[in-house]
Amino acid sequence: VRVGRVTLVGAGPGDPGLLTVRGCRRLRRADVVVYDRLVDPRLLDEGPPHALRIFTGKMRGVHTLPQGDINALLVAHAHRGKRVVRLKGGDPFVFGRGGEEAEALAAAGVLCEVIPGVSSAIAVPASAGIPVTHRGVASSFAVVTGARKPRKRSWARSPTSPRRPRGRDSRPGRRRDRRGRPPARSARPSASPRRRGAWSLDTPGGSPLDNQSERIRPGAPGMKFETV
Amino acid sequence: VRVGRVTLVGAGPGDPGLLTVRGCRRLRRADVVVYDRLVDPRLLDEGPPHALRIFTGKMRGVHTLPQGDINALLVAHAHRGKRVVRLKGGDPFVFGRGGEEAEALAAAGVLCEVIPGVSSAIAVPASAGIPVTHRGVASSFAVVTGARKPRKRSWARSPTSPRRPRGRDSRPGRRRDRRGRPPARSARPSASPRRRGAWSLDTPGGSPLDNQSERIRPGAPGMKFETV
Numbered sequence: 269v270r271v272g273r274v275t276l277v278g279a280g281p282g283d284p285g286l287l288t289v290r291g292c293r294r295l296r297r298a299d300v301v302v303y304d305r306l307v308d309p310r311l312l313d314e315g316p317p318h319a320l321r322i323f324t325g326k327m328r329g330v331h332t333l334p335q336g337d338i339n340a341l342l343v344a345h346a347h348r349g350k351r352v353v354r355l356k357g358g359d360p361f362v363f364g365r366g367g368e369e370a371e372a373l374a375a376a377g378v379l380c381e382v383i384p385g386v387s388s389a390i391a392v393p394a395s396a397g398i399p400v401t402h403r404g405v406a407s408s409f410a411v412v413t414g415a416r417k418p419r420k421r422s423w424a425r426s427p428t429s430p431r432r433p434r435g436r437d438s439r440p441g442r443r444r445d446r447r448g449r450p451p452a453r454s455a456r457p458s459a460s461p462r463r464r465g466a467w468s469l470d471t472p473g474g475s476p477l478d479n480q481s482e483r484i485r486p487g488a489p490g491m492k493f494e495t496v
Numbered sequence: 497v498r499v500g501r502v503t504l505v506g507a508g509p510g511d512p513g514l515l516t517v518r519g520c521r522r523l524r525r526a527d528v529v530v531y532d533r534l535v536d537p538r539l540l541d542e543g544p545p546h547a548l549r550i551f552t553g554k555m556r557g558v559h560t561l562p563q564g565d566i567n568a569l570l571v572a573h574a575h576r577g578k579r580v581v582r583l584k585g586g587d588p589f590v591f592g593r594g595g596e597e598a599e600a601l602a603a604a605g606v607l608c609e610v611i612p613g614v615s616s617a618i619a620v621p622a623s624a625g626i627p628v629t630h631r632g633v634a635s636s637f638a639v640v641t642g643a644r645k646p647r648k649r650s651w652a653r654s655p656t657s658p659r660r661p662r663g664r665d666s667r668p669g670r671r672r673d674r675r676g677r678p679p680a681r682s683a684r685p686s687a688s689p690r691r692r693g694a695w696s697l698d699t700p701g702g703s704p705l706d707n708q709s710e711r712i713r714p715g716a717p718g719m720k721f722e723t724v
Contacts, residue, residue, distance in 0.1 A: 278614070285518030288508070288614060292517055359618050360627075363635075367627035384619040386506075386516060390587050391612040399588075399595035401641075407591075408640040413629075 272346035274373050276366050278359040278385015279303075281395075284310045286386045294383065298353040300345045302338070306357025315353070320345075335365060339372035346378040359387040363413055387411075500574035502601050504594050506587040506613015507531075509623075512538045514614045522611065526581040528573045530566070534585025543581070548573075563593060567600035574606040587615040591641055615639075 275294045280286035287295075292314060295301065300320045301312060312321055322341065325332020333341075345352045360366030360382055373380040389411040390400055400409040503522045508514035515523075520542060523529065528548045529540060540549055550569065553560020561569075573580045588594030588610055601608040617639040618628055628637040 286516050288514050288516055289520055290513030361622050361629065362618060363629050365631055367630040382622055384514065384614045384622050386612045386614055387618055390590060390615055394589050394610055394612050401589065401591050402595040403593060408638060410636060410638045412636040
């Protein structure tokens with residue numbers, strides 16, 4: 269009996285050329301490909317013709333398949349001896365719930381391999397010409413989710429006097445470079461009051477609206493950000 | 497006359513399989529490959545045999561070739577009509593000074609393309625089994641350089657009462673997951689007083705000591721961190 273396994277593959281920010289060489293290799297030898305909304309359809313063509321392709325969905329806010337069912341699906345196919353490739357947009361461990369899948373696989377005794385990917389958090393600003401770090405401008409960056417539990421209040425709708433953090437330069441990347449461009453941030457600090465305390469409203473940031481098409485909306489004070 | 501160009505390619509965290517498909521394609525058609533210390537030698541074998549290979553160095557703290565000279569080198573070869581691939585460890589825009597090279601190329605009128613790479617900041621923790629985000633544990637992460645200008649004081653040598661930031665959960669990833677593992681941080685918040693104000697000493701973190709071999713030293717209060 270052949271032993272199955274699951275490979276969590278970071279598909280990158282959308283462009284098929286940004287898949288890793290190893291990720292591509294695994295994909296080409298897959299029996300089963302489980303993919304979500306953020307994965308470019310052209311990537312699926314890399315899989316062998318006979319491979320079973322399973323779409324797990326995840327539209328904005330709507331999970332076509334609950335996470336528990338996805339985990340069970342991966343386990344079931346691996347137990348049948350299949351080489352399963354779980355294609356995830358960006359990197360599997362950056363807002364991809366890859367950690368949960370890895371835990372579920374480990375708990376079920378399934379061999380699991382993780383192949384990191386190019387994170388949209390870095391590549392999307394790059395595609396807009398914005399380096400997330402730049403000597404003398406930004407020596408750190410933060411990646412923060414814009415999606416929160418429903419009860420949150422919108423950052424943009426209640427711009428009440430934000431508290432400044434202690435220390436003049438304690439917020440990464442507050443300054444601007446010589447061309448006046450703000451250093452990039454992958455997502456606007458989210459809406460919850462605790463975030464409002466951590467970042468001032470004039471912190472430069474950007475929000476990748478749709479990582480499949482690699483657009484970015486740069487941040488400016490008072491500008492409304494869509495959650496991603 | 498053929499028009500030269502420079503492609504800044506993120507070589508990923510060391511493992512040649514983690515180069516992107518497009519990065520690999522550019523490398524295979526390069527006339528000149530300019531690479532630094534963090535690039536795995538096996539990657540260089542992907543280039544065509546006739547390609548000129550130029551090592552720019554950058555040992556710990558010692559720059560074999562000053563950044564200005566590297567910029568001039570890229571410009572010179574591009575002006576001679578060469579397809580230049582500038583291979584940089586990790587992602588070109590994460591502590592890679594890729595932004596400076598892109599600026600220099602733009603100023604010299606050289607066509608410049610950027611191909612993002614798998615960042616060690618995410619892949620190195622992943623290789624140690626640590627997802628940088630995990631549902632219910634860490635919904636954000638920060639990437640901070642451990643290298644600072646010489647005048648800095650070491651974080652570990654002066655652990656004087658750190659001030660806590662406002663708001664109980666304003667620091668990303670302070671909690672631990674069910675297995676007691678801390679969420680990952682790519683580098684320990686650095687030594688400067690302003691950093692000490694921003695992070696408490698018990699903030700979980702990790703420091704990738706050598707991104708070529710993909711080792712990680714997890715953070716714990718009182719543990720000394722090497723700068724990277």
